[in-house]
Amino acid sequence: MRWGNLTKFLAVVFVVLVASGYYMLPLATSIKQGLDLQGGTHVVLEAVDTPEAKVDEDAVQRVVKIIEKRVNEIGLTEPIIQRQGERRIIVELPGIKEPEKAIELLGKTALLEFQDESGTTVMTGKDLKDAKAEIGQNKNNVVALEFSEDGTKIFADLTTKNVGKHISILLDKKVLTNPVVNEPIPSGKAIITGSKTIEEAQNLAILLRSGSLPVKVDVMEMRTVGPTLGQDSKDKSKVAFAIGIGAITVFMLVFYRLSGFVATVALIIYVMLLLFGLKMLNATLTLPGIAGVILSIGMAVDANVLIFERFKEEYHAGKTLRAAMDAGFSRAFGTILDSHLTSLISAIVLFFLGAAPIKGFAITLGLGIVLSLFTAITITKLLLRMLMHANVFKNGKIFGA
Amino acid sequence: MKFDIIGKRYWFFLLSAILLIPGLISIAVQGFNLGIDFTGGTLLDLKFARPVSVTEVREALKEHQLENSTIQLAVSDQIEVSQNVFIRTPELSDNTRRVVLSDMEKKLGAFDTLRSEKVGAVIGSELTKNAVIAVVVSWLLMIVYISYRFELKFAVSGIIAIAHDIVLVLGVFSLFHKEIDASFVAAILTIAGYSINDTIVIFDRIRENLKTHKKTESFTELVNRSIWQTMTRSIYTVLTVVVATASLYFFGGETTKNFSLALLIGFISGAYSSVFNASPIWVTWKEFEERRRIALKTSGPK
Numbered sequence: 001m002r003w004g005n006l007t008k009f010l011a012v013v014f015v016v017l018v019a020s021g022y023y024m025l026p027l028a029t030s031i032k033q034g035l036d037l038q039g040g041t042h043v044v045l046e047a048v049d050t051p052e053a054k055v056d057e058d059a060v061q062r063v064v065k066i067i068e069k070r071v072n073e074i075g076l077t078e079p080i081i082q083r084q085g086e087r088r089i090i091v092e093l094p095g096i097k098e099p100e101k102a103i104e105l106l107g108k109t110a111l112l113e114f115q116d117e118s119g120t121t122v123m124t125g126k127d128l129k130d131a132k133a134e135i136g137q138n139k140n141n142v143v144a145l146e147f148s149e150d151g152t153k154i155f156a157d158l159t160t161k162n163v164g165k166h167i168s169i170l171l172d173k174k175v176l177t178n179p180v181v182n183e184p185i186p187s188g189k190a191i192i193t194g195s196k197t198i199e200e201a202q203n204l205a206i207l208l209r210s211g212s213l214p215v216k217v218d219v220m221e222m223r224t225v226g227p228t229l230g231q232d233s234k235d236k237s238k239v240a241f242a243i244g245i246g247a248i249t250v251f252m253l254v255f256y257r258l259s260g261f262v263a264t265v266a267l268i269i270y271v272m273l274l275l276f277g278l279k280m281l282n283a284t285l286t287l288p289g290i291a292g293v294i295l296s297i298g299m300a301v302d303a304n305v306l307i308f309e310r311f312k313e314e315y316h317a318g319k320t321l322r323a324a325m326d327a328g329f330s331r332a333f334g335t336i337l338d339s340h341l342t343s344l345i346s347a348i349v350l351f352f353l354g355a356a357p358i359k360g361f362a363i364t365l366g367l368g369i370v371l372s373l374f375t376a377i378t379i380t381k382l383l384l385r386m387l388m389h390a391n392v393f394k395n396g397k398i399f400g401a
Numbered sequence: 402m403k404f405d406i407i408g409k410r411y412w413f414f415l416l417s418a419i420l421l422i423p424g425l426i427s428i429a430v431q432g433f434n435l436g437i438d439f440t441g442g443t444l445l446d447l448k449f450a451r452p453v454s455v456t457e458v459r460e461a462l463k464e465h466q467l468e469n470s471t472i473q474l475a476v477s478d479q480i481e482v483s484q485n486v487f488i489r490t491p492e493l494s495d496n497t498r499r500v501v502l503s504d505m506e507k508k509l510g511a512f513d514t515l516r517s518e519k520v521g522a523v524i525g526s527e528l529t530k531n532a533v534i535a536v537v538v539s540w541l542l543m544i545v546y547i548s549y550r551f552e553l554k555f556a557v558s559g560i561i562a563i564a565h566d567i568v569l570v571l572g573v574f575s576l577f578h579k580e581i582d583a584s585f586v587a588a589i590l591t592i593a594g595y596s597i598n599d600t601i602v603i604f605d606r607i608r609e610n611l612k613t614h615k616k617t618e619s620f621t622e623l624v625n626r627s628i629w630q631t632m633t634r635s636i637y638t639v640l641t642v643v644v645a646t647a648s649l650y651f652f653g654g655e656t657t658k659n660f661s662l663a664l665l666i667g668f669i670s671g672a673y674s675s676v677f678n679a680s681p682i683w684v685t686w687k688e689f690e691e692r693r694r695i696a697l698k699t700s701g702p703k
Contacts, residue, residue, distance in 0.1 A: 002531070036656065040532040044524065046636075052579055098518065104497055220521040225656075229446070229515040233654035237523060240652040244645035251641055287660060288587030294649070294664070295591045299598060302634075306602065309634045315668075335605040338550055339598040345596055346539035353535040355528050361587040 006390035009383060013265055021267050027275040032078075034286030034360065035223065037237065039230020040094035041102060044221035047087045055087055061217045064089055065206045066213060070105050071169065088220070099224040106219075112208065114158070115168045122158050127151030129210035133201035134191070141201040143189040143208065152188030160184040167180045169208065176207055237290065244294075245271075248301055256308050256400030257395060263304040270300050270375040277367045288361035292347075296368020299340065303376035306332040308400055315401040322388050324396070329381055340373045408620040410681035413547050417565060417678055424572010433575050436489075436582035440636060441522030441528050443493040445502070446487075446515040448474070452482035453509050461508045462488070463605045465501050473657070484514075492519060532586045536593075551604055559600040560677035563593045566670040571662050584660045592667030595642065599635065599675040605678065606631050620684050620691075628676055639672035 047055045047063055064083060071079045071091065080092040096102055112125030129146045136142040147155050158167065159181045168178040179192045195201035225233075244338045248267070252260035274293070278285065285293075311328030319327060347366035350358050387393070406413070426455050437444050455472050467490050475485035498519070506512065540560060547556035567589055574581055606627040608630065614623055646668060650661035 099498060099514075100495075108408075210421045217518065218521075219659050222519040223526045224514065224517040226513065226517075228448070228513060229654075229656065233656045236652055236654035237649070237657065240649040240657075243648040243652055247644040247648065248641050251637075251644070255637060285586045287657060290649075290657075291584070291587045291591045291660070291664065294642070294645055295594055297645065298595065298638070301641045302598070302602075305634050305637050309631075313630070331609075334609075335602050338605055339601045340542055342546055342597055342601055343541045343594045346590065349539035349542060350590060353531060353538060355531045355583075358532065358535065358581045358587060358590070361590060365591075380450045388599075 003390065003392075005386045006392055009386040009390065012383065013384070016265055016268055020272055024268075024272065024275070027045060027272065027279065031278050032282070032284040033234070034284050034289065035092060035094060035225055035230070036084075036095050036287045037230065037234050038094055039225045039227040041090065041096045041099040041222070041224045043091045043093075043103060043106060043219060043223075044084070045089045045091065045106065045217050047089075047215045048218050050216045051389060053154065056251060059084075060087060060207075062206060062209055063213055063215065063217055065203075067091060067106055069207070071102075076223060089217075094226075095227060095230075097227070103219065103222060103301045106400070109169070111173070113170045113173075114155075115170060116162055116388060117165050117167075119168075123151060127209060131205040133198055133205045135198070136193065137193060137364065140193055141195040141198045142193050143195065143201050143205045145186040145190045145192065145208070147190075149188075152186075155188065155190070156184065158185040159190075163237070164274065171207055177204060198372050225239075244299075248297075252301070252304070256304075256329075258387065258398050259304075259308050259311070259384065259400045262380060262387065263301070263308070265374050265383060266304065266380040267297075267300060269379055270371055274364075274368055277371065278364065281363065281367070283363050283367075285364070286360045289359045289364045292361045292364030292368060295343075296372055298367055299343065299369060300372035300376060303336045303372055304380055307376065307380065311399070312401045315399075317398045321396055321399065322366070324383055324401075325388060325399075329377065336373065336376060338345045340369050344346075344369045349361055405621075405625060406628055406677065406683055407625050407684050410677075410685065413677040413681060417563075417674070421565070421568055421572060424569060424576055427575040428572060430454070431575060431578075433571070434578045434580050436580045437518060437520045437525070438583040439525050439581070439599060441492050441520050443490045443498060444516065444518040445488040445490075445496050445498075446517070447486050447488070447505075447512045448515050449484045449486065449512040450510050453482050453486060454482045457485075457509060458486055458488065458562050461505050462490075462501070464504065465497070467491075467501065478666075487532075493520065495519075525677040527624065528583060528586075536590070539590075540593075547601070549607055554683055555604045558679045558682040558686065561682055562600050562671075562674040563596045565674045565678055566596045566667050569670045570667045573666055574663065579659055579662070582659070585663055588660050588663035588667065591664060592671055595668055596671035599638070599671055600679040602634065603628060603631050603675055603680055604683075607683070620687050624684050628680060632676075635672060635676060639668060642668050645683050 045067070047060050047061075049055050061132070064081060067089065068081050071081060071093065071353060071358070076093050076096060078094055080090070082090045082092075084090050093099075095100055112128065113121045114123040114127075115121050127148050127150055129148045129151065131146070134144045136144055159315040162181045163183060164181065166178045166180055169176045177192060177194075179194065195204060199318050227295070245267075250265050252263050252267075256263060274296070283289070307328050309328075310332045311324050314324035314331075315321065317324075344366060347362045347369060351362035351366060354362055393399070420600070455474060458472050459468050459470075462470055462472075470491075471487070471489040473487040473489075475487055498517070502514075519583035540563075544553070544560060547559060570589065570592060573579075607624055610623055610627050610630075618626075643665065643687040646661050646664045649657055650665055653661055
């Protein structure tokens with residue numbers, strides 16, 4: 001029976017070590033890294049009112065669409081374009097080589113063009129008044145166009161001359177659609193058929209409406225971390241992290257021996273869970289995020305130290321190994337709970353009130369605290385129990401007492 | 402008998418004051434070296450092909466009326482020239498920045514842009530406002546939680562210890578003119594989290610000992626005993642955190658230097674203030690209350 005416990009313990013340790021050997025690095029590197037770590041450009045745009053155009057929901061949506069389209073054209077991997085609040089748009093471009101060019105591209109006005117079959121531009125976005133997705137007569141999805149006064153005349157002329165031919169509609173020199181003209185359209189109202197779904201029609205309508213940026217867009221914030229610096233921070237952070245964890249491991253082994261070994265195994269499980277959790281939450285690791293990780297690892301180590309110190313006290317007071325360990329856990333529990341909950345409170349507040357970089361800190365810290373609480377009182381306990389029940393090691397010294 | 406920490410508490414209060422005063426004076430006199438995260442502006446971190454001097458860079462900026470910008474060589478040694486140059490100017494439009502950069506290339510030769518940042522003044526003030534609100538709310542809630550689990554006196558003593566650590570870090574950053582940016586705010590919050598965590602462990606022990614506390618034992622003795630019971634843990638914990646942070650400071654990249662320095666100072670201060678400030682303040686408060694109670698009793702109507 002006692003050997004059974006030891007075997008179980010060794011099996012768990014073996015599995016943990018092998019699993020961490022296999023998964024730790026891939027897991028760590030697959031978590032999205034903030035631009036401050038990997039290099040790239042972060043731009044915050046804000047739509048602003050001008051005498052000609054006031055910002056409304058539709059205008060901002062159109063701006064987002066245009067920017068998405070332009071960013072996709074640069075051909076970057078994993079760009080992020082996000083609305084923030086009513087008027088702001090955040091654009092994140094990882095690992096970009098020419099940030100100046102990209103920023104120029106983001107701010108410039110889009111060009112919508114109508115071309116006839118010979119490729120001559122006949123009309124531009126300013127001639128288009130509106131474009132909407134609608135359900136047409138035969139229950140098909142269509143995009144209804146409405147032209148301005150000038151546009152109506154030009155469009156009437158264009159359609160009269162091109163019956164049976166294609167008209168191309170281009171945004172930023174790229175063809176969006178090229179419908180065939182069925183008949184002359186003098187009314188200034190036309191429909192484009194051929195969209196398979198209503199979403200497709202809506203998308204096309206938005207792109208058509210976004211012929212030019214509907215409102216003025218200002219660059220509020222722009223941060224570029226060059227690839228050299230980004231790579232440098234990343235490499236060095238890795239080394240620093242490895243040295244830090246290594247030192248903590250040595251420290252725990254020296255001061256708490258077998259208990260320290262158990263704590264280290266628990267700590268490895270903790271780091272794995274943390275990485276896994278961050279991945280599940282789709283979190284982005286930034287510099288402040290690393291601070292959260294450091295603090296939460298510190299707390300996880302601290303929880304183990306608290307337990308072992310209590311165990312030492314109880315053991316020296318004359319209790320048996322097992323009784324001392326149980327007492328150590330139960331007496332340290334209150335302290336661990338209080339210290340973790342206090343930190344959790346601030347993590348939650350910071351998550352709801354903090355600005356973006358602080359949110360990253362709050363997420364890693366909050367997750368770290370919950371996991372630290374869990375591993376310290378379950379995994380460390382479970383492993384130590386197995387070891388003590390094995391009854392192989394009977395001297396308290398070997399457990400660090 | 403172990404060293405009487407509580408008995409010597411006024412010496413430690415004095416030590417804290419000595420540590421804090423230079424920083425406070427510096428904060429009052431020269432303030433902070435606030436980065437563009439707070440003030441808004443443009444930051445350029447350039448690496449030139451050949452070493453350049455501050456004068457050269459300033460000369461190149463003169464044409465654009467930017468000669469009053471902050472220009473720093475990003476090397477700690479007292480040398481005249483460096484390849485790495487930090488330039489902080491008021492907010493430049495994208496076009497102006499492009500012109501300034503291309504002009505600089507003409508005058509000073511090729512360079513690599515390590516970092517280029519622009520922050521609008523609105524964003525800067527929003528960050529400051531949000532950070533302050535977040536800190537105040539989280540502290541209030543911590544006080545509520547600690548008051549509920551312990552008592553208000555513990556909560557207030559703990560918060561004073563946090564304030565000690567934060568003022569110390571702010572003071573050091575002001576004294577040495579280190580730049581304060583958004584990640585510094587995260588560092589401060591981390592320090593607060595660590596400090597209160599450390600303090601709570603000791604308070605928890607005091608609370609536990611209070612339950613079995615005999616009338617013959619004074620608050621001073623009780624708290625001394627509690628502090629010493631948790632001393633090994635205090636030392637071990639601060640050691641592990643300091644080792645992790647120090648490795649980030651010494652082996653980490655340039656961008657994490659200021660950040661880990663703040664953490665390093667804060668963690669050490671946090672461990673110190675938990676032992677030598679937080680609990681002693683609580684004892685002082687308790688004893689003051691005790692004396693007043695006795696005074697009221699004896700001077701009360703006969």
